[in-house]
Amino acid sequence: MKIKTNQVKVGSVVIGGGTAIKIQSMTTSKTEDTDATLKEILELYEAGCEIIRVTVQGLRQVESVKEIRKRIQERGLNIPLVADIHFFPKAATSVAPFVDKVRVNPGNFAIDSFKELIDVCKKHHTAIRVGVNHGSLAEDILYSYGDTPLGMCESAFRFLRIAKQESFDQIVVSLKSSNPLVMMKAYRLFVEMQKKEEMFCPLHLGVTEAGEGIEGRVKAAFGIGPLLLDGIGDTIRVSLTEDAIQEIGPCKILKNIPPYPGKLEYTGESQDEAVIHLAGWAGTFLLENPTEKIELKTPFGEAFDLDLKDKILQAARIKMTKADFISCPSCGRTQFNLQSVTRKIKKATEHLVGVKIAIMGCIVNGPGEMADADFGYVGSKPGFVDLYKKNQKVISQIHESEALEALIGLLKSESVWFEPLHA
Numbered sequence: 001m002k003i004k005t006n007q008v009k010v011g012s013v014v015i016g017g018g019t020a021i022k023i024q025s026m027t028t029s030k031t032e033d034t035d036a037t038l039k040e041i042l043e044l045y046e047a048g049c050e051i052i053r054v055t056v057q058g059l060r061q062v063e064s065v066k067e068i069r070k071r072i073q074e075r076g077l078n079i080p081l082v083a084d085i086h087f088f089p090k091a092a093t094s095v096a097p098f099v100d101k102v103r104v105n106p107g108n109f110a111i112d113s114f115k116e117l118i119d120v121c122k123k124h125h126t127a128i129r130v131g132v133n134h135g136s137l138a139e140d141i142l143y144s145y146g147d148t149p150l151g152m153c154e155s156a157f158r159f160l161r162i163a164k165q166e167s168f169d170q171i172v173v174s175l176k177s178s179n180p181l182v183m184m185k186a187y188r189l190f191v192e193m194q195k196k197e198e199m200f201c202p203l204h205l206g207v208t209e210a211g212e213g214i215e216g217r218v219k220a221a222f223g224i225g226p227l228l229l230d231g232i233g234d235t236i237r238v239s240l241t242e243d244a245i246q247e248i249g250p251c252k253i254l255k256n257i258p259p260y261p262g263k264l265e266y267t268g269e270s271q272d273e274a275v276i277h278l279a280g281w282a283g284t285f286l287l288e289n290p291t292e293k294i295e296l297k298t299p300f301g302e303a304f305d306l307d308l309k310d311k312i313l314q315a316a317r318i319k320m321t322k323a324d325f326i327s328c329p330s331c332g333r334t335q336f337n338l339q340s341v342t343r344k345i346k347k348a349t350e351h352l353v354g355v356k357i358a359i360m361g362c363i364v365n366g367p368g369e370m371a372d373a374d375f376g377y378v379g380s381k382p383g384f385v386d387l388y389k390k391n392q393k394v395i396s397q398i399h400e401s402e403a404l405e406a407l408i409g410l411l412k413s414e415s416v417w418f419e420p421l422h423a
């Protein structure tokens with residue numbers, strides 16, 4: 001049964017309150033490139049995306065959003081748009097009248113500005129998402145709670161209590177992490193805490209920086225699937241380091257995930273569906289019984305089954321068989337071609353079992369959001385990259401053409417590198 005929540009109106013779409021789960025995604029073009037962003041929005045909408053987010057770094061992007069909105073309306077369409085804000089409250093209050101929802105991150109949005117944002121949103125019937133990210137919690141939250149699921153929930157409630165005082169209930173909450181176990185715990189804890197606080201915000205579910213390919217889909221489904229099966233979650237995004245449109249198919253499968261049949265067996269005909277269903281069911285099972293002794297079965301042969309099993313156990317952090325990659329989905333802030341760079345780094349380093357490597361598009365959010373990665377490759381400005389060891393920057397602004405070699409050099413200097421067997 002679905003967990004009780006308020007209804008939140010995001011333009012023409014209603015989230016929560018027992019309505020169907022809504023699919024979301026985010027554009028990857030620079031928002032100021034209005035042609036490219038509009039094209040992406042229209043394609044996403046055609047593919048079944050119901051709410052679309054664009055990045056708004058500053059006032060220049062606010063102007064672009066106005067233009068994009070105008071061009072959408074000229075086409076007679078009513079596509080709910082969300083502005084993604086980090087660090088710059090003025091961008092939030094300026095864009096709020098022209099979008100259907102504003103997403104703020106409590107880790108980098110001044111709490112004093114939140115009331116001001118609520119005032120603007122009330123006036124213009126704009127919803128807000130309080131979007132907590134495990135990797136970018138505020139300093140004082142980290143000091144009091146650490147980077148824990150409780151810290152994530154407290155981070156959200158600080159903002160929600162202000163909204164409650166202001167009698168503003170058009171708020172959605174997300175508690176994302178690149179670690180599916182952490183996000184699952186955070187959402188479940190939030191549901192418990194909500195009852196005590198008597199606030200019933202709809203929840204947007206996601207595993208952030210899930211990566212790409214089957215690994216990315218497995219991580220997302222492993223985290224989101226079990227929550228949906230428990231009636232938690234009103235909207236979802238499968239964040240992939242791929243073209244945004246590739247996120248919609250997995251979302252459609254996830255939102256209709258059937259109940260865990262008690263055996264990890266898929267009998268249908270679609271490999272995409274098998275990946276999502278089995279990872280989602282395994283999330284339910286492994287959270288209660290962490291073991292590497294799982295058997296899964298599909299009609300696609302033993303090699304497929306074994307590979308999927310390895311990926312599921314890796315997502316569960318039960319058994320690592322490859323390096324783990326945390327790569328952001330990219331957005332208008334991205335400083336390099338995330339898809340090709342991620343593929344290149346993966347190819348060179350995936351034999352390093354147990355090493356977690358983050359590939360992040362920008363220094364604005366990248367270093368904060370790569371949470372528990374051992375090493376980070378982060379776009380610092382167009383064509384240049386910073387390299388990190390844990391959360392410490394160790395190499396600044398190296399040219400992209402030399403960055404992979406420098407990363408390998410860093411892995412060697414930290415004694416985690418060895419030559420791949422096939423080299």
Ligand code: SF4
Pocket residue numbers: 328329330331332333334335360361362363364365366369
């Ligand atoms: S880390 Fe990636 S997705 Fe997040 S803001 Fe930077 S470029 Fe965009």
